[in-house]
Amino acid sequence: MRGVVMYTAGDVRVEEREDPKIIEPTDAIVKLTATCICGSDLWPYRGIEPADHQVMGHEYVGVVEEVGSEVKNVKVGDFVVGSFVISDNTCEICQAGFQSKCVHAEFVSQTIGTQAEKARIPHADGTLVATPGQPDPELIPALLAASDVLGTGWYAAVAAQAGPGKTVAVVGDGAVGLMAVLAAKQLGAERIIAMSRHPERQKLARYYGATDIVEERGEAGVAKIKEMTGGYGAHSVIEAVGTQESFMQAVGATRGGGHLGYVGVNYDVQIPGIELFFAGIHTLGGPAPVRRFLPDLIQLIWDRTINPGKVFDLTLPLERAPEGYKAMDERRATKVLLTL
Numbered sequence: 001m002r003g004v005v006m007y008t009a010g011d012v013r014v015e016e017r018e019d020p021k022i023i024e025p026t027d028a029i030v031k032l033t034a035t036c037i038c039g040s041d042l043w044p045y046r047g048i049e050p051a052d053h054q055v056m057g058h059e060y061v062g063v064v065e066e067v068g069s070e071v072k073n074v075k076v077g078d079f080v081v082g083s084f085v086i087s088d089n090t091c092e093i094c095q096a097g098f099q100s101k102c103v104h105a106e107f108v109s110q111t112i113g114t115q116a117e118k119a120r121i122p123h124a125d126g127t128l129v130a131t132p133g134q135p136d137p138e139l140i141p142a143l144l145a146a147s148d149v150l151g152t153g154w155y156a157a158v159a160a161q162a163g164p165g166k167t168v169a170v171v172g173d174g175a176v177g178l179m180a181v182l183a184a185k186q187l188g189a190e191r192i193i194a195m196s197r198h199p200e201r202q203k204l205a206r207y208y209g210a211t212d213i214v215e216e217r218g219e220a221g222v223a224k225i226k227e228m229t230g231g232y233g234a235h236s237v238i239e240a241v242g243t244q245e246s247f248m249q250a251v252g253a254t255r256g257g258g259h260l261g262y263v264g265v266n267y268d269v270q271i272p273g274i275e276l277f278f279a280g281i282h283t284l285g286g287p288a289p290v291r292r293f294l295p296d297l298i299q300l301i302w303d304r305t306i307n308p309g310k311v312f313d314l315t316l317p318l319e320r321a322p323e324g325y326k327a328m329d330e331r332r333a334t335k336v337l338l339t340l
């Protein structure tokens with residue numbers, strides 16, 4: 001089969017890879033319909049994470065081609081959406097809704113690599129969710145978004161306790177930030193402030209439900225949020241960037257006793273304990289337990305209540321994945337969908 005391999009930073013190739021096979025009785029082989037490039041794929045591309053012939057990709061939708069003898073919830077021919085973290089969905093941590101911390105957790109990006117024609121998905125029953133039927137082609141980008149960016153934005157909004165009567169501030173206008181805006185709207189938030197300087201992304205944030213846009217950043221951004229909320233700060237703040245400035249901006253924008261949901265992967269963030277101490281806020285974040293939300297998100301997409309597929313602004317065939325990486329690296333694209 002064809003698949004993406006990152007030889008080293010900046011060197012992405014599409015080449016022949018071995019076809020995946022069932023190894024464990026709980027595995028499924030999925031023939032992928034669509035996959036995509038994630039903001040997190042840019043870390044190895046930019047040399048922030050090491051890459052040495054690394055298989056790439058962790059977001060995926062497709063049709064089940066083969067199942068192991070113990071797989072019961074999905075069957076051959078089902079159209080499925082999977083989480084970017086493998087989970088059994090049965091251990092105590094999964095049952096509590098934190099499937100990304102499952103005792104059998106495995107990152108799809110590290111060992112499987114779904115920027116390819118097929119993928120072996122371990123713990124298929126606990127990782128994959130079948131759609132109610134074969135989807136219309138127009139729903140495929142939305143379903144693909146559920147695999148990571150929508151699930152992650154949704155988790156962030158839930159972690160930040162976005163809901164009726166709440167003012168929500170979203171730090172970050174990438175795909176996850178935009179999906180957090182969508183989630184906050186669906187969860188019934190009263191006011192949603194998107195923090196963005198990018199005109200196209202401001203427009204999309206408004207489409208997804210942002211009521212206000214704030215262009216200021218850092219301390220000026222915090223001051224603006226305070227000014228807009230009677231000096232209190234937002235009830236719910238979502239951090240979807242992962243830099244020092246964005247993280248501290250998110251902490252500062254959260255009112256005392258408020259909730260911060262953080263999903264930006266923060267390699268280099270140093271959180272001064274004393275600032276967190278005096279902030280007096282609730283914090284919850286980390287890799288999103290997308291599997292918890294998948295059944296509900298699939299239904300919302302199926303019913304055409306939400307349209308998260310608009311976060312993809314460039315579509316390329318898998319063979320042209322290297323161009324997609326370049327476009328995202330140069331910020332010419334927010335998120336690239338790869339077709340098969």
Ligand SMILES: [Zn+2]
Pocket residue numbers: 038039040058059084148149
């Ligand atoms: Zn991703």
Ligand SMILES: [Zn+2]
Pocket residue numbers: 087088089090091092093094095099101102103104
């Ligand atoms: Zn588990």
